Amino acid sequence: MTEHHAIEPIENVLVTGGAGFVGSHVAWLLCNLGFRVTVVDDLSTGHRAAVPPAASFVFADLRQVDAINQVFAERRYDAVMHFAARTLVGESNHRPVDYVRDNVGTLCNVLQAAVDHATRAFILSSTASIFESRDGSDIDEDQAVSPGNPYGESKRMCERVLFWAEHSHGIRTAVLRYFNAAGAQPGGDLGEDHRPETHxxxxxxxxxxxxxxxxxxxxxxxxxxxxxxxxDYVHVVDLADAHVRTLIALRSSGALAYNVGSGxxxxxxxxxxxxxxxxxxxxxxxxxxxxxxxxxxxxxxxxxxxxxxxxxxxxxxxxxxxxxxxxxxxxxxxxxxxxxxxxx
Ligand SMILES: NC(=O)c1ccc[n+]([C@@H]2O[C@H](COP(=O)([O-])OP(=O)(O)OC[C@H]3O[C@@H](n4cnc5c(N)ncnc54)[C@H](O)[C@@H]3O)[C@@H](O)[C@H]2O)c1
Missing domain, CATH: 3.90.25.10 (UDP-galactose 4-epimerase, domain 1)
Structure with missing residues (x-):
């Protein structure tokens, strides 16, 4: 693991979807680095056993405004990392309205609560699926955005909501557009368990x-x-490292967007x-x-x-x-x- 400098160990981070594949690896890294982590998850595709023991766990469906307001009422968060989402590209083609409503609705609920409670930083899990669906082997942040499926479209909309929230409320935001997250924590105790598995x-x-x-x-x-x-496959531990670096960068800057892949x-x-x-x-x-x-x-x-x-x-x-x-x-x-x- 690469060294992370200048970490203030008392930072409270809310990790939505932290019982899922990527979120759990990030939550483990944050705990190991001394952050105080709260995971909120409805376990619809995640697993309670994936949540690090050092993290607090709240069972809640983030589509419910009351549930997320309750989470924010109980602790002050310095930052939110938002992983919770519907994630199946194929399914999204059959259920476009569900995907947009749930992914954008959930983002809006969490983001509004973060703004209302003066949370400083917000990181969104976005995806390479936002980019124009044509052959590409060097996809940087300037690639044309034109999602080819409702899942990618929902993430694109989430990115736009974040943009306007930062513009209007000053909350510092970052979007990380992952390519294909893969691998597992090298110790063998944490890994991928999607049902159904599509990767x-x-x-x-x-x-x-x-x-x-x-x-x-x-x-x-x-x-x-x-x-x-x-x-392009990016190891989930490297992806977790990218999140921590982004979190630290948001202390001094905002409106960040990065493509995250091995290249x-x-x-x-x-x-x-x-x-x-x-x-x-x-x-x-x-x-x-x-x-x-x-x-x-x-x-x-x-x-x-x-x-x-x-x-x-x-x-x-x-x-x-x-x-x-x-x-x-x-x-x-x-x-x-x-x-x-x-x-x-
Ligand atoms: N895995 C990849 O390769 C990949 C690639 C690009 C982007 N992403 C994005 O990264 C994020 C995490 O992906 P993942 O592969 O870890 O998925 P995952 O399904 O393993 O994790 C998602 C988590 O969110 C939770 N969740 C979903 N809806 C919720 C709700 N309404 N309320 C509370 N919790 C809810 C699930 O229970 C699960 O624990 C997603 O936003 C996904 O779109 C993943």
Whole structure:
């Protein structure tokens, strides 16, 4: 973990969605660094066991204004990190109104409470899905914004609400647009447990575990080296580090926006091959037709985050991402539902 300087350990941070994959890793890092953390989550997709023991936990549905006002009535927060959201791109195409209402509504509830209680800083989990859905291998913050699905649209709207809140109320805001978060805490006690799982790396590892017979590869005729789609995977521990750096930066600046990815693209075929090497198990694949709207390549340019905040990903090579995820999955075959098996 990169050193974080100038941390004031008494800062209170509210982490919404801190029982989920990314939020829990960030909450653990904040606790380890001495921040006082409160996690608020309705456990709709998160897990109580993912919340660090040092954090306070509030069970609440952030779509309810009363619930969030209650959270703010009980403690004064210096900063909010807002992870809570509906996150399934495919589902959003079938339920666009739900996605916009819940993601934008929840953001508005939390942000208004933060403004009312003079919270100084607000960080939003945004996504590469806000960008124009065309092939890109160097997507920086100047890339044209034009979401290709309702999930991305809802996050774009959240970004705009933040912009106006900062403009009108002075709360300092940042948006972090993640590419594909992956990997797990290296100790093997915290990792990804989405149900249903839609992300490639955990799906591939479920095949290695014998929980799925094969992995579907959607399209092998893209204009890439091996014909399969290329994506940028950022290790969740590096992502957590980016959040802490952003939190510290917000003490002296505002209106921040960063794309967060490793800057290296890996194809679906490469992911499968590395997973076979790491697990020592065969991972059968079946090639399916292309999925509508899947660009051939999506790779971040995170130069701004590196330059301005000194961010240096240390875990985001594919081997380390898959190795740490495999330790988690093999020790927790049923995710947070299973007691930990001894280290392999
Ligand atoms: N995982 C990725 O690759 C990725 C990529 C880009 C952006 N993001 C964004 O990062 C954030 C976290 O993603 P994740 O993968 O950790 O998802 P996740 O589903 O694991 O975590 C979301 C958490 O929010 C909680 N939540 C959802 N709705 C809530 C509500 N109404 N009230 C209270 N709690 C609620 C869930 O229970 C869960 O714990 C999301 O905002 C997502 O859009 C994730």
């Amino acid at each position: 490639l790396i955990p799906l591939v590892l479920q095949v290695a575990q014998g929980l799925r017979p094969h992995i579907d590869v959607f399209g092998n005729d893209y204009p890439t080296q091996d014909g399969t789609c290329i994506r 290296t693209g890996y194809s679906v075929r490469q992911v499968v091959e590395v997973a076979e090497r790491v697990t020592g198990r065969p991972i059968p694949t079946i090639v399916r037709p292309r999925r509508a709207g899947d660009p051939a390549a999506l790779v971040a340019n995170s130069g701004k985050l590196r330059r301005e905040l000194g961010w240096r990903p240390s875990y985001s090579d594919l081997q380390t991402i898959i190795r740490t995820a495999w330790i988690w999955h093999s020790r927790h075959p049923d995710g947070f539902g299973s007691p930990a098996l001894p280290p392999r």
